[in-house]
Amino acid sequence: MTRTDFTGIACSIARSAAIVGDPWMLLIMRDVALGLHRFDDLQRDLGAATNVLSQRLERLVEGGLLRRERYAQRPDRYGYHLTEKGADLVPVLLALTAWGDRWEAGEDGPPLIVRHHTCGNDTHATVTCHSCGEKLTPDQITYHPGPGAHPGRGTALIGTLLTGHPDE
Structure with a gap:
């Protein structure tokens, strides 16, 4: 089976998903953001097979999200x-956490509480307008073509909607 190359799709979500769209990638990024840096610690926490973890770490390094630093020699x-x-992915992880806490946490509640250092309060991520600070919701936004918009594979319909040009 051929894997779809999402990096060529004119969509920031598709291109991002090409890097972090598998659950292992998000969990590795979560763990590194929380302070786990060593392979053994990541493997122990996630329970991932060593080959799976190695492959995902390599892809995250190649994708520029993580840097690999030697901390010991021999071995x-x-x-x-x-x-x-x-x-820059951490706010995305926080937003995904907030969504999961609301919709998937279950009866026990959220498994992790985020505390803001500046004010000392527990918090959760919200997406707000960078101009006015108002919370962004689906009914309060519209989409317009950006300079990289074009219809094509993966955006045939939305590309046409955004640009007004039929798919080539």
């Missing part, structure tokens, strides 16, 4: 740390 041991690109 060489490496730690994984967020890059600027990886740190």
Whole structure:
């Protein structure tokens, strides 16, 4: 079976999903953001097979979300740390956590509480307008084509809606 290459689709969600669209990737990024950096610690926490974890870490390093740093020799041991690109994913992880806490936490409630250092209060992510600060909801936004918009594979219908040009 051929794997679809989402990186060529004119859609930021598709291109992002090509990097972090598998649950292992998100869980690895969560763990590194929470302070787990060593392969053994990540493997122990996630329970992933070592080959699966190695492959995912390699893809995250290649994708520029993590950097690999040697912390021991003989044998060489490496730690994984967020890059600027990886740190920019943390708000996405927080938003996904907030959604999961609301819809998937179950009767016991959320498994993790996020506390804001500045004010000391427990918090959750919200997506707000960067201009006015109002919370963004589906009924309060519209979509318009950006400079990279074009209809094609993966965006045939929405590309046409956004650009007004039929799929080529």
